[in-house]
Amino acid sequence: MLLPAFKLEEYFAKYEFIASYTMASSDPETYTLTELLGMADEECLSLWNNLKFSYTETHGLPLLREEISKLYTHQNKENFLIFSGAEEAIYITMQVLLQPGDEVVVVTPCYQSLKEIPKAIGAKVTKVALEWENSKWNFNLDKFASAITGQTKLVIVNFPHSPTGCHISKKMFESILDIVKQHNVYLFSDEVYRLSEYNPEDCLPNAIDCYEKAISLGVLSKSFGFPGLRIGWTGSQNKALLERLAAYKNYTTICNSAPSEILSLMVLRNKDAILKRNILIANQNLDLLDQFFSRYPMIYEWYRPKAGFVNFPRLKLEMNIEEFAKQLVEEESVIILPGTMFDNEENHFRLGFGRRNLPEALARVERFSKKFQ
Ligand SMILES: Cc1ncc(COP(=O)(O)O)c(C=O)c1O
Known part of the structure; x- marks a missing residue:
């Protein structure tokens, strides 16, 4: 069976390990082994040991x-x-x-x-x-x-x-x-x-x-x-x-x-503690994103989702999203994922907001966005 290139994975492979920030990930902030073992009950610890x-x-x-x-x-x-x-x-x-x-x-x-x-x-x-x-x-x-x-x-x-x-x-x-x-x-x-x-x-x-x-x-x-x-x-x-x-x-x-x-x-x-913590980080980040996008209505079209750690806002500039994402990663070392990776041709991009370092990444996106104001 012949499968085409997996566009998203190949895009990440190109930038993920050289860029300082990923604002495109579909997964939330993860845990360390030590944190997880610290939550484990006796039966699980015995199975582990x-x-x-x-x-x-x-x-x-x-x-x-x-x-x-x-x-x-x-x-x-x-x-x-x-x-x-x-x-x-x-x-x-x-x-x-x-x-x-x-x-x-x-x-x-x-x-x-x-x-x-x-x-x-x-x-x-x-x-x-x-x-x-x-x-x-x-x-x-x-x-x-x-x-x-x-x-x-x-x-x-x-x-x-x-x-x-x-x-x-x-x-x-x-x-x-x-x-x-x-x-x-x-x-x-x-x-x-x-x-x-x-x-x-x-x-x-x-x-x-x-x-x-x-x-x-x-x-x-x-x-x-x-x-x-x-x-x-x-x-x-x-x-x-x-x-x-x-x-x-x-x-x-x-x-x-x-x-x-x-x-x-x-x-x-x-699960309850883990889900609660992940949703809390997402909501804190969404508050910041709400404020950010309200400052740049001429550049981005955005909405606040009800679930998950990704959404798909739209770049309103004439510039195409692939070029915008390329300049952003080259100048500010922040990855966003062009919608073309999902065969979307309307200038959308995948934005991931589950990570703890989103405030720092967003400050860089803001510096970059000011160029287009
Ligand atoms: C909607 C959806 N389904 C399935 C997967 C695959 O998940 P996994 O990487 O855990 O295999 C992904 C990964 O991004 C996804 O977004």
Whole structure:
């Protein structure tokens, strides 16, 4: 299978380790090992201290799957399969579900794998674009509904959304579920930003709690802020499907990293404190960004999201966003991610606001922005 270059990863590879600040990351401030061990309960510490570097269970450590199931309402550990990050879960799920010629509907802009892997398999991919209206990203339910046909096999959604930060109401999510149920299609729900809603009232139900043909994608990288653990999972009511995914995994990673599984257990057993801290940093940064963008209305179009650690503001200058981002990183050593990395041609850029050093990075962006006032 031939896959195109992963634009976002290649852009980061070029600048990430030479620039002083990244204001483009999709993950929040992470933790040190010492901080995590300091939060761990006795059982986890004992597992950690007695850890052996043997192969682990393909489906994932049962204790960890049990902890994952607590993030859902009606599931138990048998409904989950653990992978190396969300990326492996996306790759394998698409490989198992899709055949050349199948029709897939995907909400865009999106994490590149969600559309490129189906395309590389030979599926016909129909995009439903989020719409930028009145300085805000909106999901158009009518366009979504009309994109699904009798031939559609799989629908891919992602709320809270990356890279736009767009979030939908529970009512809208129910409407999505009604539509996919009427068409009896698979729903792949990328929920990697679930639980990062600043107001818990905005948290959507997990797709697999609502629909037997749904697959929920979760990971420790985003809402929790532990991307280096590379622990993600798919949940499904369909255990036969999970077995097919597990059989495929024998040809990729076979099993998960033994230390990562124990560390992940520590993360999930401290989920409330971790999520609270990550959301607090995001909100403090969002206050600063609100003030910053209100000082530069002629340069940027921006809105404050309701969840996550990224959004997708627009550069209003004539200058194209790739050139702007290049000058910013060269002059001020701050990375933002041009929207072209997501095939967006309307001068948007991904802004990440989950890091503690955002105030310093923003001071540099402000110095740079003054040139265009
Ligand atoms: C929406 C979305 N899904 C999946 C992923 C992949 O996550 P991971 O890096 O943990 O594999 C990302 C990463 O940025 C993402 O933004």
